[in-house]
Amino acid sequence: MTRILLVDDQALFRAGIAMVLASQPDLEVVGEAADGDEVPALVESTRPDVVVMDVRMPRVDGVEATRRLVERHGEAAPRVLVLTTFDLDDLVADAIEAGASGFVLKESDPELLLAAIRAVADGTQVVAAGATRALFERFRGRAASTPGAEYARLTPREREILLRAAQGLSNAEIAAAEFLSEATVKTHVSRILGKLDLRDRVQLVVYAYEHGLL
Structure with missing residues (x-):
């Protein structure tokens, strides 16, 4: 319920x-x-x-x-x-x-x-x-020049998945594009949110636009 x-x-x-x-x-x-x-x-x-x-x-x-x-x-x-x-x-x-x-x-x-x-x-x-x-x-108009130190904590794979998610791709679409399982993508997204201190995928998209990643 x-x-x-x-x-x-x-x-x-x-x-x-x-x-x-x-x-x-x-x-x-x-x-x-x-x-x-x-x-x-x-x-x-x-x-x-x-x-x-x-x-x-x-x-x-x-x-x-x-x-x-x-x-x-x-x-x-x-x-x-x-x-x-x-x-x-x-x-x-x-x-x-x-x-x-x-x-x-x-x-x-x-x-x-x-x-x-x-x-x-x-x-x-x-x-x-x-x-x-x-x-x-x-949000692009509010963009910061570069991401903060938190972005450096992401692995190269996590940065790729961050961009895919910020472009609006679903877990299934990201999995197909990155040759991963959906479960693995879900784990990566969860870790990305944790490292960037974001609540959900909406905040992830906002982060990407605000920091000029897209």
């Missing part, structure tokens, strides 16, 4: 999502909030696996709420799936950089939202269709 916290300032919108989630045997809504300032206490009391969070809220927006969760809980923080009305909202890029695992549009079909929640809970990044390259190109 995947436990979900809903955060959106529109009560009717929250109620609609809650009804959709309640129809699924593997998903459970464990709490609701109308603003990001309520998130820390609710996460402590409800222990969600995924926080489905609006990016724009009146007091504490989804970016700051995500940042606070990651700073407070680190790797133990729940996954954050950001909801937005705008396809390439600047706040979405900020939320991804703060630690969100992806975003979907509020106008998305319920089936897509359900799939996105399950994917994020499983550790997969989710970016609204058609927005991936345009979104991550925004």
